[in-house]
Amino acid sequence: MDLRLDELSVDLGGARIVRELTLDVPEGQVVGLVGPNGSGKSTALRCVYRALGPSAGRVLLGGEELSAMSLRHSAQRVAALTQESGTDLDFTVEELVALGRAPHLRGNQPLSARERDLCRDSMELLDVAHLAGRGVLELSGGERQRVLVARALVQEPRVLVLDEPTNHLDVRHQLELLSLLRAAGVTVLVVLHDLNLAASACDLIGVLSEGALVDAGSPKEVLTPALLREVFGVEASVVPHPLTGDPQLLYQLPPARKGLR
Numbered sequence: 594m595d596l597r598l599d600e601l602s603v604d605l606g607g608a609r610i611v612r613e614l615t616l617d618v619p620e621g622q623v624v625g626l627v628g629p630n631g632s633g634k635s636t637a638l639r640c641v642y643r644a645l646g647p648s649a650g651r652v653l654l655g656g657e658e659l660s661a662m663s664l665r666h667s668a669q670r671v672a673a674l675t676q677e678s679g680t681d682l683d684f685t686v687e688e689l690v691a692l693g694r695a696p697h698l699r700g701n702q703p704l705s706a707r708e709r710d711l712c713r714d715s716m717e718l719l720d721v722a723h724l725a726g727r728g729v730l731e732l733s734g735g736e737r738q739r740v741l742v743a744r745a746l747v748q749e750p751r752v753l754v755l756d757e758p759t760n761h762l763d764v765r766h767q768l769e770l771l772s773l774l775r776a777a778g779v780t781v782l783v784v785l786h787d788l789n790l791a792a793s794a795c796d797l798i799g800v801l802s803e804g805a806l807v808d809a810g811s812p813k814e815v816l817t818p819a820l821l822r823e824v825f826g827v828e829a830s831v832v833p834h835p836l837t838g839d840p841q842l843l844y845q846l847p848p849a850r851k852g853l854r
């Protein structure tokens with residue numbers, strides 16, 4: 594199922610935070626949203642998981658307007674892993690993962706054998722099966738993050754949106770998570786700060802600056818020294834990854850900023 598942000602604008606606190614953003618996330622592809630702090634990435638994402646309604650424009654899911662769907666209908670299709678996804682309640686890992694099935698269940702309906710298998714497989718995939726009986730409040734930030742991804746996957750979404758999912762993850766789990774997203778076959782829109790991870794994990798990258806899309810395309814097309822200078826204010830050398838050929842960036846501050854004098 595494809596996702597399209599169509600001329601999306603969001604006003605908050607009297608200011609336009611997202612400006613006429615049009616971005617296509619083709620079915621089964623991983624699209625990264627990158628940009629400086631405060632450029633509107635999380636705000637745009639919040640419109641996809643319906644924490645916010647756009648001030649203008651639309652979000653289309655498989656061609657259907659999101660705002661016209663019931664919340665239950667869209668929750669069955671869109672899973673979100675966000676900065677607010679944590680839980681303050683002391684569920685066990687197993688219980689929290691099982692909550693991913695909630696949009697598919699009616700009332701207190703128990704999980705089927707297939708759903709229990711799905712929860713177990715998802716915990717194994719995310720390397721958290723050994724934590725099943727632990728309270729989520731006792732987990733490290735990275736463990737908890739992986740549990741939340743497992744919960745999102747048991748939802749069996751058609752579209753997955755993630756806001757900085759590699760926060761808290763060690764380098765191995767970062768790479769594992771991103772390769773898992775690619776392999777999942779689900780349509781993914783992911784906010785990432787690490788441009789090198791974005792270059793290796795994303796089919797396409799959209800770049801936001803001050804709420805507007807300034808470029809979109811393959812990592813090779815988008816992650817150029819000129820764009821990094823203009824949007825992020827850094828000098829960058831782009832070198833091919835010696836094993837994968839993906840563009841990798843080496844950064845430094847522009848000469849005038851060195852030493853901040």
Ligand SMILES: Nc1ncnc2c1ncn2[C@@H]1O[C@H](COP(=O)(O)OP(=O)(O)OP(=O)(O)O)[C@@H](O)[C@H]1O
Nearest residue numbers: 605606607610628629630631632633634635636637
């Ligand atoms: N509820 C709100 N009311 C007013 N301004 C807001 C609100 N939420 C966000 N903003 C502002 O909107 C801008 C964009 O915020 P947003 O969180 O979308 O940026 P971001 O690109 O995700 O940033 P970061 O990389 O720092 O996470 C920021 O300047 C922020 O202060």
